[in-house]
Amino acid sequence: MNPFSKRITRSIPDSSRLAHDLGEIHVQRKAIRHLYLRLDPDDGSLRVSAPRRTPDRAIHAFVTSRGDWIDRQRQKLARRPAPITENRLPERLHLLGEEHDLEWRQTAGSSPGRLTCDDFAVRIESPDLDRARVLLRDHCRQQLKALLAERVPLWGGRMSLPCPEIRVRRMRTRWGTCNIGAQRIWLALELVRLPVEAIDLVVVHELAHLIERGHNRRFYGVMDRAYPAWRQWEATLSRYGMIGL
Known part of the structure; x- marks a missing residue:
């Protein structure tokens, strides 16, 4: 035995x-x-x-x-906003904190579809919902990467850190993770829905791990010095939640 x-x-x-x-x-x-x-x-x-x-x-x-x-x-x-499911898209979607109507029109044939966006609405034309979801995620990924290309070097400079490698991926439960050894930060695609100030909170949080690994007094001291207003944006993360973008 x-x-x-x-x-x-x-x-x-x-x-x-x-x-x-x-x-x-x-x-x-x-x-x-x-x-x-x-x-x-x-x-x-x-x-x-x-x-x-x-x-x-x-x-x-x-x-x-x-x-x-x-x-x-x-x-x-x-x-919380309605989740994205296999059978439908939500009627409204936040992008960088601004609410937009989300409109999908089904098209005939096998065209790749297209997405257009203005200050009020995101409009998708595609032959099926699967393609609509791909178009939406691609658009969100481009928006988030463009923002991060500005915000990460900005905060890294303020924290006296060399700019780490930044990657974006879909996540179910986390806003970001940090690989300290590889000097790489992964950020959730869902961040694109949040106001820039809340995105900054997550960026600073992950950058702070490059200075202090654990969530201890020194870690939060790093965050306080870099971004004194970070606590007021914590509730925003819970309010927006994850919708399966």
Whole structure:
């Protein structure tokens, strides 16, 4: 018998579901000491991590005690922009903080389609939604890269840093990541939807990691010196959220 088999078995989370007036609770029992509650950002469903021997009634009572918080978080989720799905595009889209109508017209044949944009609307003509999404992402990527080509050297200079390599990619849960060894920063395509001041917050955050790896006092001191107003833009990231751009 493998001497580590019991240890491995105990490390696997135990998943279950509990009925509750606030919605079904998705429970994972783990080797932890405290109860933790979060809402799934996609549908607002309840997710609880609990110590392994926590009885169902304790989890039920814990969720009940957080009812007001759950209501507030669900209200915030409801105010987020509509996500991009396989079956439709949202009717409106923010670009650099400015709201635009998003109009799609289906065309006949197999043309590559086209996208036009002004101060009020983004208009897409394409034979299908898949192509429309590609055109939209390409346009957003070009806009974001053009902005970053200005903002990253600006902030890097203020922080006395050589300009790192900057790449843009689609991300589901993060606004940016930093590879310190490679001196490379990845930034989320979704940033193109935010006001420039909020984009600056993410840029400064990732640049600060090139000075201090961890999220400690020194790290936030670097951010405070470089961008004193960064905290006032934190809530903007949550308000815009990720829509699957």
